[in-house]
Amino acid sequence: MDAHDNHFVLFGLPVSFHLNVEALASRYRELQRQYHPDRFAHHPEEQAKAVQWSSQLNSAYQVLNSPVQRAGYLLELVQQPISLNTSIADTDFLMSQLELREQLDEATTSEQLVSLGLEVEEWLTSLAREFVIDYDEEDWSEARDTVRKMHFMSNFLADIRRHEDKLDDEENDDFDDDLD
DSSP states (O other): OOGGGOHHHHTTOOSSSSOOHHHHHHHHHHHHHHHOGGGGTTOHHHHHHHHHHHHHHHHHHHHHHSHHHHHHHHHHHTTOOOOTTSOOOOHHHHHHHHHHHHHHHHOOSHHHHHHHHHHHHHHHHHHHHHHHHHHHTTOHHHHHHHHHHHHHHHHHHHHHHHHHHHHHHHHHHHHHHHHO
């Protein structure tokens, strides 16, 4: 298999959900230095190849650096791609998500948002453990469903971060108004 065909091979890492993110980052920086397009400024044809290579490195790094994307990629490697358009069938999970969404909608303080964010991060950690079990047991249906849940929770965590930013902006605006 060509290194271009597998992100793990590209970075010299084992094909696994668990990986050393420091080693990934280090190898990424090393490869970026080695293939940076500016190194080939006097060779237009080589520079064009370096631009493509650099783009592939960036994309591969982003996938492997994100646990959610890494899980989806692992499924792709075993011909079990997920569709994010497929509904999550776990009604208990969906009910929990409704409750979390209500908590987010009702949150008015930074402390509430931080607490909710920590809860969602715990969910993501638990889902990652569940994915590893599903993947190791080759329970592809469950693995795909778990990755969909991971995507859902990751997006929800991003919503929490946006609410935190909005609340911070409002608090800063109130502080600025008090100074006037």
